[in-house]
Amino acid sequence: MKAIKQSGLILFLIGLTIFTGTIFTGSFSLNSNEFDSFIKEKNYKNELIKDELQKAVVTSENINIFEFSSRVRNAYKVSNEHYEALITKYDSEKNWTKKGEQYQYKIYGKPHSLSFELAKKAGAGFAAKNPILMWLLTFGLGIIGALLFIIPDVILLGKPGIKNNGIFLNAATNRGWIGWFAFVFLVSFYILLYFYPDYIVNWVYLVDPISESISGNLASQWFLYGFLYCVVMTVMAVRMYIKYRHNKYQILRTTSVLFFQIVFAFLIPEILVRFEKPWYDFKNAFPLDYDFFFKWNLDELLSSGGFGLFILVWGVVLTIVVVPVMVYFFGKRWYCSWVCGCGGLAETLGDPYRQLSSKTLLSWRAERIIIHSVLVFVLVMTGFALYTFFSGADQVIGIKTQTIQDIYGFLIGSIFAGVIGTGFYPIFGNRVWCRFGCPLAAYLGFVQRFKSRFRITTNGGQCISCGNCSTYCEQGIDVRAYAQKGENIVRSSCVGCGVCSAVCPRGVLKLENGPEKGRINPTEILLGNDIDLMELVNNK
Amino acid sequence: MEHIVIIGNGISGVTAARHIRKNSDKEITIVSAETDYFFSRTALMYVYMGHMKFEHTQPYESWFWKKNRINLKKGTVSKVHSNANKIEFSNGEELSFDKLIIATGSKPNKFGWPGQDLNGVMGMYHKQDLENLEKYAPNNQVCKRAVIVGGGLIGIELAEMLHSRNIPVTFLVRENSFWGNVLPKEESAIINKEILDAHIDLRLGVNLKEIKADKNGNVSSIIIAETNEEIACNVVGLTAGVTPNIDFLKNTDLEIGRGVKVNRFLETNIKNIYAIGDCAEQHEAIGQRRPIEAVWYTGRMMGETVAQTICGNKIEYKPGHWFNSAKFIDIEYQTYGWVWAEPKENEARFYWEHQSGKKCIHINYDKNTSEFIGINTFGIRMRHEFFDKALTEKKSVQYILEHLADANFDPEFYKLHEPEIVAKFNIENNTNIQLKKKSWARIFSA
Ligand SMILES: Cc1cc2nc3c(=O)[nH]c(=O)nc-3n(C[C@H](O)[C@H](O)[C@H](O)COP(=O)(O)OP(=O)(O)OC[C@H]3O[C@@H](n4cnc5c(N)ncnc54)[C@H](O)[C@@H]3O)c2cc1C
Ligand code: SF4
Ligand code: SF4
Numbered sequence: 001m002k003a004i005k006q007s008g009l010i011l012f013l014i015g016l017t018i019f020t021g022t023i024f025t026g027s028f029s030l031n032s033n034e035f036d037s038f039i040k041e042k043n044y045k046n047e048l049i050k051d052e053l054q055k056a057v058v059t060s061e062n063i064n065i066f067e068f069s070s071r072v073r074n075a076y077k078v079s080n081e082h083y084e085a086l087i088t089k090y091d092s093e094k095n096w097t098k099k100g101e102q103y104q105y106k107i108y109g110k111p112h113s114l115s116f117e118l119a120k121k122a123g124a125g126f127a128a129k130n131p132i133l134m135w136l137l138t139f140g141l142g143i144i145g146a147l148l149f150i151i152p153d154v155i156l157l158g159k160p161g162i163k164n165n166g167i168f169l170n171a172a173t174n175r176g177w178i179g180w181f182a183f184v185f186l187v188s189f190y191i192l193l194y195f196y197p198d199y200i201v202n203w204v205y206l207v208d209p210i211s212e213s214i215s216g217n218l219a220s221q222w223f224l225y226g227f228l229y230c231v232v233m234t235v236m237a238v239r240m241y242i243k244y245r246h247n248k249y250q251i252l253r254t255t256s257v258l259f260f261q262i263v264f265a266f267l268i269p270e271i272l273v274r275f276e277k278p279w280y281d282f283k284n285a286f287p288l289d290y291d292f293f294f295k296w297n298l299d300e301l302l303s304s305g306g307f308g309l310f311i312l313v314w315g316v317v318l319t320i321v322v323v324p325v326m327v328y329f330f331g332k333r334w335y336c337s338w339v340c341g342c343g344g345l346a347e348t349l350g351d352p353y354r355q356l357s358s359k360t361l362l363s364w365r366a367e368r369i370i371i372h373s374v375l376v377f378v379l380v381m382t383g384f385a386l387y388t389f390f391s392g393a394d395q396v397i398g399i400k401t402q403t404i405q406d407i408y409g410f411l412i413g414s415i416f417a418g419v420i421g422t423g424f425y426p427i428f429g430n431r432v433w434c435r436f437g438c439p440l441a442a443y444l445g446f447v448q449r450f451k452s453r454f455r456i457t458t459n460g461g462q463c464i465s466c467g468n469c470s471t472y473c474e475q476g477i478d479v480r481a482y483a484q485k486g487e488n489i490v491r492s493s494c495v496g497c498g499v500c501s502a503v504c505p506r507g508v509l510k511l512e513n514g515p516e517k518g519r520i521n522p523t524e525i526l527l528g529n530d531i532d533l534m535e536l537v538n539n540k
Numbered sequence: 541m542e543h544i545v546i547i548g549n550g551i552s553g554v555t556a557a558r559h560i561r562k563n564s565d566k567e568i569t570i571v572s573a574e575t576d577y578f579f580s581r582t583a584l585m586y587v588y589m590g591h592m593k594f595e596h597t598q599p600y601e602s603w604f605w606k607k608n609r610i611n612l613k614k615g616t617v618s619k620v621h622s623n624a625n626k627i628e629f630s631n632g633e634e635l636s637f638d639k640l641i642i643a644t645g646s647k648p649n650k651f652g653w654p655g656q657d658l659n660g661v662m663g664m665y666h667k668q669d670l671e672n673l674e675k676y677a678p679n680n681q682v683c684k685r686a687v688i689v690g691g692g693l694i695g696i697e698l699a700e701m702l703h704s705r706n707i708p709v710t711f712l713v714r715e716n717s718f719w720g721n722v723l724p725k726e727e728s729a730i731i732n733k734e735i736l737d738a739h740i741d742l743r744l745g746v747n748l749k750e751i752k753a754d755k756n757g758n759v760s761s762i763i764i765a766e767t768n769e770e771i772a773c774n775v776v777g778l779t780a781g782v783t784p785n786i787d788f789l790k791n792t793d794l795e796i797g798r799g800v801k802v803n804r805f806l807e808t809n810i811k812n813i814y815a816i817g818d819c820a821e822q823h824e825a826i827g828q829r830r831p832i833e834a835v836w837y838t839g840r841m842m843g844e845t846v847a848q849t850i851c852g853n854k855i856e857y858k859p860g861h862w863f864n865s866a867k868f869i870d871i872e873y874q875t876y877g878w879v880w881a882e883p884k885e886n887e888a889r890f891y892w893e894h895q896s897g898k899k900c901i902h903i904n905y906d907k908n909t910s911e912f913i914g915i916n917t918f919g920i921r922m923r924h925e926f927f928d929k930a931l932t933e934k935k936s937v938q939y940i941l942e943h944l945a946d947a948n949f950d951p952e953f954y955k956l957h958e959p960e961i962v963a964k965f966n967i968e969n970n971t972n973i974q975l976k977k978k979s980w981a982r983i984f985s986a
Binding site for chain 1: 551559562580582583586589590591592593596597598599601603704737738836837840841844845848853855856857858859860861863865866867869870872874921922923924925928932949950951952953954955980983984
């Protein structure tokens with residue numbers, strides 16, 4: 001069994017190495033036909049960019065993606081600088097007509113995204129030519145290796161039951177060198193994905209065949225991400241199934257998040273695209289889905305006929321009605337631990353890291369400040385977006401809606417939710433985003449805290465203050481602080497993962513939905529002591 | 541301001557301090573020789589097993605003490621000068637008190653076995669024992685085999701700990717079945733099997749004769765009294781029960797027996813000196829309880845109670861219905877009320893075991909009146925409140941079975957065995973009890 005596990009690890013690492021190495025392979029160039037059709041497709045009105053790009057990419061030289069990217073970015077830069085210089089010149093000459101004319105020649109967009117688009121067409125190399133073979137050598141080996149590593153645990157972990165042996169003695173799960181390595185890898189991955197998509201264009205080739213078979217289109221880096229997300233979740237869900245095979249709550253919950261990720265977040269949107277409908281994830285509720293009320297999205301929905309309208313209405317109803325009503329009955333867990341994609345990744349890929357979340361009072365304070373600031377931020381931004389949509393004005397009180405949206409997208413959407421949210425799993429635990437950042441979680445938290453039937457019941461006086469519950473709470477809730485006082489846990493941040501209850505060696509905790517009365521029950525003297533004393537002290 | 545000094549920063553001492561703070565402004569000092577901050581002794585095993593780090597076993601962050609104006613003092617108390625209202629530390633320092641609470645806990649029993657003080661022989665009680673274990677049994681290269689002497693709750697925890705690092709364990713148990721003096725034979729048999737299934741070499745009905753050393757004074761083997769068998773080992777764990785940790789009180793005016801003798805107000809024979817937790821011994825046992833109760837919960841309850849008395853609300857220590865819990869490797873155990881190893885004359889039993897052999901419930905009730913006396917459960921979590929109330933209200937065994945769904949505390953979606961349990965009872969007793977559906981109204985009608 002150990003041998004299988006080790007060979008699995010080796011296969012996985014080989015797959016990972018090939019995957020990483022793929023970035024550096026291939027050569028990128030266009031012939032003039034391909035180039036012309038690209039220019040036509042883009043409909044650039046400016047000649048300079050054509051020349052510059054042609055010089056850069058129509059070549060028989062053997063250039064790699066980094067060189068290619070720098071040439072393309074340079075071409076756009078030269079062209080844009082040229083027209084900016086003209087704008088300044090006409091501006092000083094007060095030649096307004098001429099100045100105005102120049103704007104159409106400027107090319108907007110993030111340099112690396114422009115470069116990605118071109119690179120996607122320009123690649124020639126093993127990955128671009130043999131996507132299926134390369135898929136097998138990267139994804140294939142990775143998946144098989146990971147499964148071979150995970151499945152022997154059915155036997156190696158021993159009988160069903162909580163098996164956390166060695167977690168704090170292991171360099172992977174105790175911020176050791178493996179943890180830091182995983183951290184660097186994940187953070188780099190997210191930085192590449194969000195900010196340097198052209199550098200990972202070779203990866204995108206690998207999933208072209210799959211994308212074509214689902215949506216009919218070639219893959220983008222977002223398709224790659226979606227696909228990888230599903231693969232990682234599925235493999236790590238197998239690990240969850242094995243680790244918690246004695247615990248039906250965990251099994252059902254894992255199945256549920258996996259289903260919603262694969263079907264709702266991945267397949268349905270891609271299939272919608274195949275039928276020329278807007279890409280939409282029906283479970284992704286505003287304000288997590290922060291661009292739902294952006295002008296471009298509303299425009300797209302409104303121009304997509306009845307179906308677009310349906311999405312619009314559903315999106316609003318989801319946030320205003322479905323989400324809070326469900327939280328009232330079941331707690332926010334129904335979303336965060338049973339449905340949400342971010343939660344889904346945290347509960348599968350992130351499960352090995354849950355013990356790393358900080359439990360200090362200080363981090364609780366920080367959490368409340370940060371997460372509520374994000375909520376305010378998203379609401380203000382949405383206010384701006386709606387104002388812009390209805391009034392047509394592109395700025396409010398002198399601030400451009402677009403600027404606010406860009407800042408949010410960069411700081412919160414990319415850096416916080418992605419780079420920090422997932423990249424920091426191996427260091428700060430698996431729910432960094434859900435705990436400190438997610439505005440939807442903040443909203444659900446209010447409902448859960450003040451108007452809900454959900455609580456974690458503490459079983460009378462049975463707690464021995466051992467601390468397993470607090471240690472394994474991914475949300476950094478000091479569960480023990482409540483349990484050892486005989487008090488139910490009613491906290492806005494609890495995502496109802498149920499792991500505190502699972503790891504408790506004394507059967508003290510139970511997640512349940514019951515009457516609101518008596519849900520919050522501060523006690524001083526615990527059950528089991530003198531009845532008269534309890535009466536005297538607890539009811540004073 | 542009155543100065544309350546508490547010797548011992550375990551659950552009993554700390555609970556007392558917290559409650560005194562809640563109810564008064566008195567100056568409070570907790571003294572301990574073991575650690576700077578309170579930690580949960582019950583969690584020591586998880587540190588060795590790598591489930592937690594030591595700091596995770598500390599229920600309060602370090603700012604807590606300052607914020608609540610509880611002074612912490614590290615040091616070993618060597619004498620109590622009761623007439624001068626002073627305690628003396630081993631380094632000669634002194635500290636005066638107005639009221640003193642002795643909460644010094646227990647220490648592992650040593651029965652004078654030859655070799656019991658060799659290197660590699662240890663109890664599993666204090667933090668230092670954990671450090672010792674880490675030193676002598678870091679892995680199965682250094683420790684090729686460990687022998688555990690004494691089959692109680694701490695013994696099985698130690699076995700599980702060593703097992704988690706793949707260290708072979710021989711487990712010597714004096715009784716003929718694990719914890720057979722406390723548990724009925726059915727439950728005890730389940731645990732025997734659980735231990736053997738974990739490939740722990742369980743030896744029932746045997747005693748330790750002596751521990752032998754190599755030339756460096758390290759443990760090399762043990763000899764079993766009954767068979768004279770010699771078992772080579774590098775570590776010996778002594779877990780044959782605990783005794784109150786009160787040697788430093790000998791030759792004082794305090795009345796001591798096995799523990800510090802206290803009355804129902806937890807007062808010792810000397811005014812203004814109290815004793816609570818593992819080290820306190822009741823003059824007369826309370827109800828069916830033992831005079832010394834070395835469990836977490838009673839330490840906590842005594843702490844809660846003595847704080848009331850010290851803050852002017854003089855109140856007797858009057859623990860409610862007995863309850864306890866433990867985990868035997870993978871099997872969770874809870875108990876409410878009394879289920880003795882052997883039924884008493886007026887008692888009848890109902891036992892159900894799941895086909896897996898890992899879950900069971902055992903109910904004890906009065907043969908004549910059907911009054912419910914207690915329940916043991918393995919592998920099924922039960923609601924403390926439900927049974928506490930049932931015991932107070934003297935419910936019948938029929939009532940318990942009818943309402944098993946209210947009592948169940950397993951996580952959601954778990955398979956429920958109640959219909960099977962009730963059916964078995966009906967067949968055995970020729971009754972027609974119908975299981976009631978879970979009702980929040982009943983659960984909450986406290
Ligand atoms: C491994 C293990 C597992 C356990 N599991 C459970 C369980 O699951 N459930 C349960 O109910 N109970 C359990 N117990 C028992 C429970 O931990 C004890 O009953 C409880 O901790 C006793 O608390 P206490 O406050 O009386 O004393 P302690 O926790 O022993 O605290 C006494 C403190 O006083 C200090 N002290 C003693 N003498 C002096 C002195 N002269 N000067 C200064 N300081 C001194 C000691 O160093 C110690 O720190 C377990 C015990 C152990 C060892
Ligand atoms: S309190 Fe428990 S259920 Fe809630 S998030 Fe923490 S571990 Fe999960
Ligand atoms: S895990 Fe259970 S016994 Fe341990 S501190 Fe938490 S609630 Fe208490």
